[in-house]
Structure formats: C-alpha cells, structure tokens
Amino acid sequence: MIKIEKNEFVQRIERIQDAAIKRGLDAVMVYGDEYRKENLRYVSNFWPIFERAACFIPRNGQPVLAGAPEGQHYAKEMSVWDDVRNVKEFACVSVPEEIDYPLAKFSSFREILGETLHGGVKLGIVGLWDIPGPIMERIKNAVPELEIINAANIINELRIIKTPAEIACLREAGRQACIGYRKLLEFAVPGNTENMAAGAAEGAARMAGAEDINFTVFGSGKRAATIIGRAAGKVIEDGEMVMAAMAVQYQGYVATVEYPFVAGKTTDGQKRFLNVLFEAAEVQQQFLRNGVIAGGMVKAVKTVFQKHQLSEYDVYPPMHGIGLAEAESPYPDENAVYPLKTGMCVNSDISLFGHPDGSNRIEEGFVITQNGPESLTPFIRELVAKGI
DSSP: OOOOOHHHHHHHHHHHHHHHHHTTOSEEEEEEESSSOHHHHHHHSOOOSSSEEEEEEESSSOOEEEEOGGGHHHHHHHOSOSOEEEOGGGOOOOOSSOOOOTTOOOOOHHHHHHHHHTTOOEEEEESTTTSOHHHHHHHHHHSTTOEEEEOHHHHHHHHSSOOHHHHHHHHHHHHHHHHHHHHHHHHOSTTSBHHHHHHHHHHHHHHTTOSEEEEEEEEEGGGGGGSSOBOOSOBOOTTEEEEEEEEEEETTEEEEEEOOEEESOOOHHHHHHHHHHHHHHHHHHTTOBTTOBHHHHHHHHHHHHHHTTOGGGOOSOSEEEOSSSSSBSOOOOTTOOSBOOTTOEEEEOEEEEEETTEEEEEBOEEEEETTEEEESOHHHHHHHHHOO
C-alpha cells in the first residue's frame, strides 16, 4: 500500500520543532477540521469527520492530538501519534441542545497547553484564520498572558517541495482520477444527465481506491460558463460543451483532472476554441522544469491567448501547486519572480470562460524535474497532447 510512513511524520515534527525554536515559539498548534484538513493531516495523518481537532507540538517530544468524543476511535486508527485526547470545544454538531458523552474523558485547553508550552507563553498557530472565534477566545483564556503568533509559514515552507512518498501518493491519486475520468467520458453523452456522468466518475474513482472525492465540477451547454459549479439534473444535449473537473483524494493527497470536450457533434468554432486551450497547454509544458521563472510560464500561456485574441476570456493564472490541498503554493501570476524547483507538484489550470463558442479548462498534474514535467495524470496528458 502506498502511504506516508511514520518516520516521515517524525521528520516533519522535528523540522517544525526546529523552526519553532528558531522563531522563539514555545509550542505550535496545528488546527484542522473536515474542510481545512491539510495541515492537520500533514502533522498527524488525522482527518476529522464532523468535528474539529488540533495537533499540539511542544519544542521537544511527541505531539498531542486533540479531537472530540465521536471521532476518538477513528482518530486513534488514523493518527501516527499515540496521545489522543478529547476537548469539548472540538465537538461539532449543529443543534441547540448540549450533547452528553457519558463514556468520554475530556482534557481542557489549559491542561494540554500547559503540557506543551512547558511554562512558556508564545504559541504559534497554523490555521489561525480557520478557528471559530469562540474557540479562539477559550484558547487565549486558557493560559495567562498567552501570546499567539501566526505560524502558517512554518508548514507552508515545508509542504512546497514534495518527498518521494508524497509524489507516490499524488501519482496514485492521479491514477484513480484518470480511471474516474474515463468513466465520465463514457457517460457524458447526449441524453444522459450531468448527475449520471458525475456519479459514474466518482464511483469508478472510489472503486479504484480513492478515499474521497473532494469535488466534481460539472457544467454542460450554458452551464459550462459557471467556472465552478456542481452537476445537476440537466440533460446533456448534442453539441454542448462539457466542462467537468474531478478532484480525487488518496492518503490525503489530491489530484485534479479536467479535459475540455463537446458531447456529440463539434462545430468548427468549438474546435478552434478547444485547440487554443490545447496549444496553451503544450506551450506550458516547455516551462515546467527546474529553474524556470514561474512568471515566465504564465506570460507564455497568456501570449497564446493574446495571439488568438482571446485574452478577455482569460480569468485567472494557468497553474497552481497541489498536494494535501487541491490548490496550494506555488500559485504564480505573470509577475512572479521565483523559480520552479525540482520536487514541486503542480496542476495546470488553463482556462477560457465566457467565449461565444463555449467555456472550458484543462487540469492535469505534474512533478517538476530538472528535465521537464513528469505527468501524474497520464490519461489526461494523452488526450490533451492529441487534441482534436
């Protein structure tokens, strides 16, 4: 089974502890929930369902993972750390009644912070903007004179270059995503509904081993211009542009695939439009290598759109990083001056929206290397390279 082994999590914690000491922090708290899971997964391998959680990392020693009672057994099953606690504030059920957990044993923020801060008062928090206000107030009041520092950069810097194990997880997510997309193409035909095509794709990816489908973006005909949007009960008609993307998660790592196509007969105008996207994707390939300035890649893609007088339909940058989040650093615009580096994992995001002949986007995953990009989603790479 492809996964991140415990020794890699140990190394991550040691690097975070080294960074905390250099920045004068007494401890680091990494917050996560079902929707903002990536940093918590990075330090503990735990991904909450319904509830909230945090990993408390002292300057020395092993972390404490704190969650909520319903997910305690699940947390012990997933987490690489043995010390798993319950905190009442992390329970997340949206009802006005107070729920009793008669078999649960609880710890408090005061207890956990006391253990991890070791008398200090400087707490670095990763996920500062994701923590609900009332919970943040209780954290602040748990320790007298507590000083909270935004420590997001500590993990952001560690996550940007992927290890071989992380790349292997992304490659497996890409494999599953490609299996799902083959099924999507099979069902996204005139007469079927968008929901049917999306459901077939998601089911195929799940059966291939996906632990989650982060999202399926789907729109046909005029709905393709939504940029993002969910599949609906709309029937796909002959000659309609189909804009469909699927983000597949494996061991926390997310690969997103999207291939622009027309259901049924394609008009000459639609062919010209799609060929511009394919041309831009092939130009981008030349820039996905170690040492290339990221902004130069963006400019090169935009030059293709300018050449075909389609710049007004270009809505955002054509690439972003991937990993434990569907979109993460690097996320360059044309002014970015930093170089791409070996070990970065990225997704193309080449799009044109609002054009009279349609709207669509290409998304395929790559590993940046010294010699150029290595595909994480070879089925989509094959389709894009072939074009129309």
